[in-house]
Structures are given as structure tokens and as C-alpha cells.
Amino acid sequence: MYHLTVRDHIMIAHSFTSPTFGPAQALHGATYVVDVTLHRETLDDDDLVVDIGAASATLSAVLAEFNLSNLDDNPTLAGHNTTTEFMAGEIFRRMKQAIAAGRLGAGAAGLCRMRVQLSESHIAWAGYEAAL
Amino acid sequence: MYHLTVRDHIMIAHSFTSPTFGPAQALHGATYVVDVTLHRETLDDDDLVVDIGAASATLSAVLAEFNLSNLDDNPTLAGHNTTTEFMAGEIFRRMKQAIAAGRLGAGAAGLCRMRVQLSESHIAWAGYEAAL
Amino acid sequence: MYHLTVRDHIMIAHSFTSPTFGPAQALHGATYVVDVTLHRETLDDDDLVVDIGAASATLSAVLAEFNLSNLDDNPTLAGHNTTTEFMAGEIFRRMKQAIAAGRLGAGAAGLCRMRVQLSESHIAWAGYEAAL
Amino acid sequence: MYHLTVRDHIMIAHSFTSPTFGPAQALHGATYVVDVTLHRETLDDDDLVVDIGAASATLSAVLAEFNLSNLDDNPTLAGHNTTTEFMAGEIFRRMKQAIAAGRLGAGAAGLCRMRVQLSESHIAWAGYEAAL
Amino acid sequence: MYHLTVRDHIMIAHSFTSPTFGPAQALHGATYVVDVTLHRETLDDDDLVVDIGAASATLSAVLAEFNLSNLDDNPTLAGHNTTTEFMAGEIFRRMKQAIAAGRLGAGAAGLCRMRVQLSESHIAWAGYEAAL
Amino acid sequence: MYHLTVRDHIMIAHSFTSPTFGPAQALHGATYVVDVTLHRETLDDDDLVVDIGAASATLSAVLAEFNLSNLDDNPTLAGHNTTTEFMAGEIFRRMKQAIAAGRLGAGAAGLCRMRVQLSESHIAWAGYEAAL
Numbered sequence: 001m002y003h004l005t006v007r008d009h010i011m012i013a014h015s016f017t018s019p020t021f022g023p024a025q026a027l028h029g030a031t032y033v034v035d036v037t038l039h040r041e042t043l044d045d046d047d048l049v050v051d052i053g054a055a056s057a058t059l060s061a062v063l064a065e066f067n068l069s070n071l072d073d074n075p076t077l078a079g080h081n082t083t084t085e086f087m088a089g090e091i092f093r094r095m096k097q098a099i100a101a102g103r104l105g106a107g108a109a110g111l112c113r114m115r116v117q118l119s120e121s122h123i124a125w126a127g128y129e130a131a132l
Numbered sequence: 133m134y135h136l137t138v139r140d141h142i143m144i145a146h147s148f149t150s151p152t153f154g155p156a157q158a159l160h161g162a163t164y165v166v167d168v169t170l171h172r173e174t175l176d177d178d179d180l181v182v183d184i185g186a187a188s189a190t191l192s193a194v195l196a197e198f199n200l201s202n203l204d205d206n207p208t209l210a211g212h213n214t215t216t217e218f219m220a221g222e223i224f225r226r227m228k229q230a231i232a233a234g235r236l237g238a239g240a241a242g243l244c245r246m247r248v249q250l251s252e253s254h255i256a257w258a259g260y261e262a263a264l
Numbered sequence: 265m266y267h268l269t270v271r272d273h274i275m276i277a278h279s280f281t282s283p284t285f286g287p288a289q290a291l292h293g294a295t296y297v298v299d300v301t302l303h304r305e306t307l308d309d310d311d312l313v314v315d316i317g318a319a320s321a322t323l324s325a326v327l328a329e330f331n332l333s334n335l336d337d338n339p340t341l342a343g344h345n346t347t348t349e350f351m352a353g354e355i356f357r358r359m360k361q362a363i364a365a366g367r368l369g370a371g372a373a374g375l376c377r378m379r380v381q382l383s384e385s386h387i388a389w390a391g392y393e394a395a396l
Numbered sequence: 397m398y399h400l401t402v403r404d405h406i407m408i409a410h411s412f413t414s415p416t417f418g419p420a421q422a423l424h425g426a427t428y429v430v431d432v433t434l435h436r437e438t439l440d441d442d443d444l445v446v447d448i449g450a451a452s453a454t455l456s457a458v459l460a461e462f463n464l465s466n467l468d469d470n471p472t473l474a475g476h477n478t479t480t481e482f483m484a485g486e487i488f489r490r491m492k493q494a495i496a497a498g499r500l501g502a503g504a505a506g507l508c509r510m511r512v513q514l515s516e517s518h519i520a521w522a523g524y525e526a527a528l
Numbered sequence: 529m530y531h532l533t534v535r536d537h538i539m540i541a542h543s544f545t546s547p548t549f550g551p552a553q554a555l556h557g558a559t560y561v562v563d564v565t566l567h568r569e570t571l572d573d574d575d576l577v578v579d580i581g582a583a584s585a586t587l588s589a590v591l592a593e594f595n596l597s598n599l600d601d602n603p604t605l606a607g608h609n610t611t612t613e614f615m616a617g618e619i620f621r622r623m624k625q626a627i628a629a630g631r632l633g634a635g636a637a638g639l640c641r642m643r644v645q646l647s648e649s650h651i652a653w654a655g656y657e658a659a660l
Numbered sequence: 661m662y663h664l665t666v667r668d669h670i671m672i673a674h675s676f677t678s679p680t681f682g683p684a685q686a687l688h689g690a691t692y693v694v695d696v697t698l699h700r701e702t703l704d705d706d707d708l709v710v711d712i713g714a715a716s717a718t719l720s721a722v723l724a725e726f727n728l729s730n731l732d733d734n735p736t737l738a739g740h741n742t743t744t745e746f747m748a749g750e751i752f753r754r755m756k757q758a759i760a761a762g763r764l765g766a767g768a769a770g771l772c773r774m775r776v777q778l779s780e781s782h783i784a785w786a787g788y789e790a791a792l
Contacts, residue, residue, distance in 0.1 A: 068292040160729060611706075
């Protein structure tokens, strides 16, 4: 199995709504360094998992919905705590839609698995991984 | 599959008892940067894999047995070379016991897999991973 | 010249108030990984720049004012854009006061210089450095 | 499952031959930081996945074929674009041959899986992973 | 003294022409992760060292001359070994010209010092630093 | 001012002898990732600060005195707590002697400054820097 990872980041504000979160219930924020890993059994005719430029541009476009915003104001996230792991799932679902829509090119049909990881600090990160 | 990782570290002394280890048979030491990754198919009601504060506190408590000690003096490790990979397995087993004892909360019943990685330098790391 | 660095982090929300900031004028947030470096010409009687435990605890106490908060609501920062570089200066000033108040012990009188660096992502960081 | 990783690097020149690569069709180069991860269900009698010295030396020997060279001139790579993911596969195959030839010692018969990852920058990496 | 750093990277081919370089006399290549640090005694009216977007864009424009090329073919570098430290100096000089030309805005007149660092691998980096 | 850094590491055991160190008075250990930075006003005829191969080999030779040992048994360190900052100074002094002895070549006469940094974990590092 081959894999390719591209990295980008977002800077967001948010708050949490459960006593579990203690002081993190207050409005605060985070930088999420976002790593998206794409898996493929065999390489394409150009010896690629997928065009890295297309992968980076698509990730940047997906992240634009969240970057420099307050996640509490995003209606598509309503009713959820926008934890690092939850946001990894949301970014996974949006990347999956973008791939299905052909944003990574026809060759992306060969992709079989994707992993999204968000690092929130030097001591904590979370992610979501599933088949495509 | 969702995953969450917390990082901590220990500083230990030890020696090895086999010619395989060459000069590392002498008493020396290591900093192990310890990453524990917890896996779960779905998030809990708070959109969490597990409470990150509880995960960090439990890891710190598990590591306290080893931190700032000479592993050669720990009777529970007797008869083994305390290699990086072996210690990853030991920390895995102690974390698994702590989870079973409810130290990460009731929600931790949803955890299905754990990975423990110990980085011993900028050029070498090892770990142990298994189902929970 | 000897130096010692300790690392911690904060997660904050904020907004900016100048067209220079473009889309970052909206409420968003950041993780700042904070490195404080203390300089000293000679080591103390224990062969230390300063007690690392005291340095870490003092940094954590200084950061508590900002961690998990919205910097826009902090009256001591009013009238300023809480940029990465500005916040480095603010943390420098608070650490300097803590040192002057004896929080790092009597030996800290030997400290001659301090550097505070805040990393906001994997591609940008800023800081403030001055004599003590 | 236990795992052990060793890190090394190579510095190579190459060019690509497809319009997909845009300006990267020109002769350029890369540093690849190479991580090889070896997996094993149980540890050997010395509590090791494999002797780390042997693993590092074998990786260095495998990389010597490519280090400080122009990959365009390597006949074993002819007809391929030497992308990061393709080179990960090539290094995997050479490491697998070296293991089969006994270069990691008799104990390496217990290895069941290997992962090779090449980091080309702070924002992109790729790899190949398969059973042994 | 305040400072701000932005990071980018280039991927280049080159060769060296002196027996000092041993096997590195052959055509090979490198990824250089490039960090540019700008120093300023006081912040501007927006609480900035300089606009980070302008700094990043200017660095990217300066690096475009070298990225995805063979440095042996660049006439402005002729007669030199394009070592990591030499290239840091070249990038410093080009960034200095861009600043003098107003590319970082009028506020950049307050900049007093710049440091350029190029990391060629996980075990080696070099740079050039001087007053502006 | 140009600078060049090479990285290596050592794994040591030691204990401390002062109540200041609390539980670290017990025998424990550390991995020190060691970065040596050499400064020079102008480059040599090969466009180098110094031959990087010679710098790496010299650092490795200096570190061999300490690597895989118990620092408590080293008579040249007797009477001192072998803290991270103290060891940085010791490595500085040994590297300075090696340079004076010509181990980095005749060109090293141009070196004017050196910085030694030891990272003991992902959250703490220390060093010593002085003119040569």
C-alpha cells in the first residue's frame, strides 16, 4: 500500500458545551496543523498516489470554510462540540466529497483509504481514518 | 476510526545483558518521549474519543513508576532487557489495566485499540499496538 | 553564556482591528507553543541556570492568565492587536515581574537575558528578547 | 504488534517526464528523510524487534545506491518517475531483499511487516507499506 | 528586540567542485527548508514586526528563482559552490533587496536585522545573519 | 555572520546531589540530542563555514567519551551535577580543544563563535555559547 501526505493548517475559535470540558467551556481557540494521508494499492501511470499539487489545493479549499473563523458560528457544525477528533471527521467527510467530485483528478478513483490528523499542540493530536 | 494521542516523557537509567547490545551493556540511560494513541469507532456524546485531561493524567500516573529511576532495579521488569520496544509493551499493559479500572471514565468502554510509541532519539523510536 | 529553555502552550481566541489583517479581523484563535529561554553567564552552585521545575511552574502560572480565554476580553491587552509578537512581549514582561518577585528562587538574580518565542503554526513563529 | 523505526536520509537529483509535474519536469532535487519501520508480533530472546545497529547499517547500505546521485542515471529506475512514493517502494523492495539475505540476522525471520516513509519537506511525505 | 519568522522550502539540484566535497562532487540535490527571521526594536502601529502575509509572499517570490532548478545553471551563482551556508547568504541578499524595494511595506523601514536559515536534513542546517 | 549546525546524540545515566533536584537525585538517565553551531564571518574558498563531514566526525568523537556511560563515573566531571547546561559547557570545551588541535582542518581558524545545545526532551533544552 502506497501513501502520500500533505500538510496545511487552520486557526479557529470555538467553545465547548459540557461540564466534561471544564475551563475549555469558555471561548478560546486553536491552531490545527492538518495532515491528510491518501492510500492507494498501486501507483498511477505517472508513478504517483495522486497529484500532490491537486491534493494541496483541495485541502486548502476544504479548510477555507473553517480557517480564521469561530466554529461556534458554523451552522453545519451545530449541536456538536468541535473537538479535535470531531473536526478531523468533518474534514475527512469534506475531502471525501471533493475526491468524489473529481477535484483530485480521474486518477483519484484508485484511492482506497484516507487519514486526517489534526495536531492541536506539541503534546496532543487526533484524527479520523476510513476507507474511501 | 477516530484516534486521540497524548504525549509525555520519562528519563530512565538501565543496562542490557546480552552481547547483542555491545557497548550498551554498560549502565546508561534514555529520555523516552511517550505517545499513547487511543482508537474508537464512534465519538461519545461529548464528541470525544475520551477526555484528554483524564488520558494525560492517567499516562502521567502510569509513567511515574518508571520516571527518574533505574529500570534495572524494578522487580516487575526483572529477567528482561528494558529495550524501547519492551518498555512500550509494558506501558501498554499498564495503560490497559488503568482503562479497565475505569481511570479514563465510563466512556472509555468504547475504546477498541491502543498504540504506545517511545521515541528514544531523533533517529529511533519503537512501540506496541494491540486491540483493547 | 549558558541558556535553559522550557516549553508550554496556550490555546486562545482573538480578533484583529486593522485592515492590514484582512480576513484575520474576524474572531478566530491560535495555539501558541511558548518557549522561554533564560540566559546566565555562569552556573549556580548546583550547576544550574535556574531550577527547571520552578521555571516550568512559573511559566505555567503566567500563561494561566491567557490560556483558554478570548484575548479580546483581557483589559490589560486593550488597545492592542494581540499578534504573536505582541503576546511574546506581554509574556516576557510578566515573566520578568515573576523573576523579580523571586518566583524562580534567589539564584535567579544571576539571570541576564530572556527570550520568549511563540510558535503559531508549523510555518510561523515570533518572539521578544531583552536583557533582564 | 511491536514496531521499531530507524531514520536516515539521502540527497538526490532527478527530473520528471510527464506534463502532470509542471515545473518539476526540470532537473531539480530533494532531501528524503527515510524512516523504516519493522513490525513483529513478539519480541526475540533479547527483547528486541531486531538489532537496531544492524537495522541502521542495512538501511544506510541500501540508501548508498541513491545517496548523492542523479536518479535519472540509475538504470534500475529507468522508465519511471522517481516520485517520493515510487522511491519508497524501491527502498522497501531493497530492504526486503536485504532482510531475506540475512542482513538483519536470523531473528529477522520473525518480522511480518515493513513501512518505508520518505519526507521530502516539512509539508509533504509519502511511503510504502506491506507484509514481509 | 522583537522577531518574526516565516518558513518555506525549495527543492534544488547541484554539484560541488572541490575535492573537499568527496562524493558530493557528483550531481545530487536537496530540499532546503528556509526560515527567514526579521528583527525590529519596537512593533508598528498594528502591533506587528511586519505583515506576515507580505513576508511570506516575498520569501516565496525570492525562492522562485531557485526552486525546482539546477543551481549549477544559475549564472548569478557561477564560480561558487552552492553550499547550504552560501545559499543562505544569497537568499539573505535577495530578501534585503526586496525589503529595500518596499516589498514588505513602508513599515519594514523599522527592521534592523535578518537571519536566514536553511535546513538540509534532520541533522544539518546553516544560515546567514546580519544587520539590515 | 554565517553559521553551520550538526546534530548527534548521546544516551547517558547520572544522578544529582542536591535537594534542589528532588526525585532526580536518584539514578536515572537521559537522551541528549546535541546540536553544535559554528559561526564564521566569511566563508572559506570552498564556500563553507567548515567541512561538515569533519564537524560531524569530531562531534561524534567528542561525544564518545560520554555516550552509553554513567556520568557519575567520569572523573573529569567529579564534583559537579551533570545537568543539561553543565554538559553543554563540557562539550563546548572539548569541541574547542578539538578545533584548536586542528581536527576541523586549517580553515577552522576562521571560526569565531560556537553554540552547543542539548535537548533533553520535547519540552526542555539548554546550552552554552561563547566566542572561540
